[in-house]
Amino acid sequence: xxxxxxxxxxxxxxxxxxxxxxxxxxxxxxxxxxxxxxxxxxxxxxxxxxxxxxxxxxxxxxxxxxxxxxxxxxxxxxxx
Numbered sequence: 029x030x031x032x033x034x035x036x037x038x039x040x041x042x043x044x045x046x047x048x049x050x051x052x053x054x055x056x057x058x059x060x061x062x063x064x065x066x067x068x069x070x071x072x073x074x075x076x077x078x079x080x081x082x083x084x085x086x087x088x089x090x091x092x093x094x095x096x097x098x099x100x101x102x103x104x105x106x107x108x
Contacts, residue, residue, distance in 0.1 A: 035070050040105055043070055059096045068098050069105060 033039070059065050065087055066076035079085035080094055086104050087096035 031072060035105065035108075039070055043068075044102060057098045059098055059101070060093060062094050065094055065096045065101070068096070068101055 059068055062073040062076050062080075065080070065085075066073040069076060069085070071079075076085065076087075077094075080087040080089065080096075085096070086100040087094055089095070
């Protein structure tokens with residue numbers, strides 16, 4: 029996966045706008061796996077793993093697979 033540019037206010041706003049459009053397709057709050065979590069945050073899987081393992085991002089690893097809720101990730105990203 030290519031290294032993504034840093035997250036900034038405009039990029040977060042764009043991601044949130046896409047999420048609003050996706051809400052018409054049904055709930056997509058549950059994210060399983062690092063790739064899905066990283067894509068939702070707009071970072072690489074390596075960064076998502078580091079943040080999860082350091083306890084910085086609101087994600088867990090039940091049963092050996094990373095899990096997060098999109099709504100919690102978005103709230104966390106807004107607070108950064």
